[in-house]
Amino acid sequence: MQGFVLGGVSSGVGKTVATLSIVQALADAGYDVQPAKAGPDFIDPSHHEAVAGRPSRTLDLWLCGEEGLRRNYHRGDGDVCVVEGVMGLYDGDASSTAMVAEALGLPVVLVVDAKAGMESVAATALGFREYADAIGRDVEVAGIVAQRAHGGRHERGIRDALPEELDYFGRIPPTPDLEIPDRHLGLEMGEEASLPIDALRDAAETLEAERLMEVATDATAPESVPASQGTDAVDARIAVASDAAFRFTYPATIERFRERADLVTFSPVAGDPVPDCDGVYLPGGYPELHAEALESSGTLTELGERASEGLPVLGECGGLMAMSQSLTTVDGERHEMAGILPADVTMHDRYQALDHVELEARDETLTADAGERVRGHEFHYSSAAVDGDAQFAFQTVRGDGIDGDHDGLTEYDSLGTYTHVHAESSAFDRFLERLSA
Known part of the structure; x- marks a missing residue:
């Protein structure tokens, strides 16, 4: 082309x-x-x-x-x-x-x-x-x-x-x-x-x-498909949040999910029940603009309960915010979120981070093996205050992450990051393979 x-x-x-x-x-x-x-x-x-x-x-x-x-x-x-x-x-x-x-x-x-x-x-x-x-x-x-x-x-x-x-x-x-x-x-x-x-x-x-x-x-054509990226189908069903609050998805990510697994979408803003699935992906977006609807819909409450029972949930940026204990808007209104991750998120008038990011996995996690590096991008106006016993999945090699040195809050079998990744990284393939293991 x-x-x-x-x-x-x-x-x-x-x-x-x-x-x-x-x-x-x-x-x-x-x-x-x-x-x-x-x-x-x-x-x-x-x-x-x-x-x-x-x-x-x-x-x-x-x-x-x-x-x-x-x-x-x-x-x-x-x-x-x-x-x-x-x-x-x-x-x-x-x-x-x-x-x-x-x-x-x-x-x-x-x-x-x-x-x-x-x-x-x-x-x-x-x-x-x-x-x-x-x-x-x-x-x-x-x-x-x-x-x-x-x-x-x-x-x-x-x-x-x-x-x-x-x-x-x-x-x-x-x-x-x-x-x-x-x-x-x-x-x-x-x-x-x-x-x-x-x-x-x-x-x-x-x-x-x-x-x-x-x-x-x-345009210059690619030479090959790297062996490090899985292409075989996995026995897993993934549920992807898709509505006005969760809309930041790259086309290649959805394509990868559809190529390798069974995909179903749902709307937390509309109060859809969490689908029968092996894992949930909460992409970024604007949960702060729909915080009241998210708090009252019941979907996040159910998602928190399912996560505590072992359902893997992966959230990026806005997804991390929705997985937190609470979300406070710029106007100072506090809303209860899913309560999966030990963090309270606050919105600010100015952006808190903007950069290309590189993370190194401290241990095996949903999207990476121990020691593996993942590249992505961060751009957010919120900050996350984490509990003292919070566990981080990644050390930041480049970028700010959650606290300047770490990204990837992990609790139960779930993971929330401020970093957005692309399907051409290994992260989503690792996620799908974890769900089918």
Whole structure:
């Protein structure tokens, strides 16, 4: 599948809006588009899916490794893959947009904020193209999309100023209809605040879909499937929480569960009973926005009882919060949670951790063998005060975890972490294999 990467000159330049506009432009031109996101984000991909009609692939070198990243890319389907970058093109020591583009061998279309410039837009783009050579990266900046650019003289000035080695792929007009509301953790989810289709189509008309298709190239293919990752089916049934409070799941994770086990979903917010299963996965999300419903639904109470009887429960970030004894919102309201883990969680106005993470298992646990290292990502606005007798499954090699030195609270046969992991790590395979043992 051919593709290209949308890189930004910085965070906040409007990459998501540009991505959605380009997806719409290509779709309107008759192409089947596969969206993808460089980096570990869950929110931007929800907007991709709302427009493209298919799940967005997660492409992160730290989470997936180079071969895993390529495998995940090639599991997509369509005529062309549009990869939205993370932060500025070269920003990030673990998995920058430039590193992802290089690993896939894809060209970069640079999103430049043009609201107050013409010649300077060209100078900025040329600098980003030449910087790749300066730092020894095999990255081709093929051209630009001018974000927040007017038509007429403004657009002509930008186009005419570009050197011949940089192509012009169109502009995104400045309009309030192309703004996505945000909150803590980032933008609102795609199903909550999708952009108006008319505004997207208006933006699509100022983009040059056929020229974008001409610049797309075939991505580098993976060489093999590593022997360390299990692919055989296991005799296990896994229940995955899926609702407004638990929505941060990578498509590859659900795919892995479905490939290797029997999967069923349930909604704690709606008060669904815990399904008959061998283990439960509580992904991240926004339990703090639904704390009252979770407290009163009865599902978490039942889950706590089942966990105390030996049902393995794996929770990530929001899942950890729901597994705790209590959750206190920013407004100071305290809500009882499942009571599986010896911790009380409090929400804050500012984020408490944001980083790529590496953990080392202290002993055998649900997602790792003793001494095994797991890579992931953390981004949360809550903190967890743990009881004095709390047991941690992981030492943090990189990242903050729960207390700065550890992550993975463990109680009974259950585990809760602030770290999100990807299916290309061994963690979910270990989890499934533990359930079937």
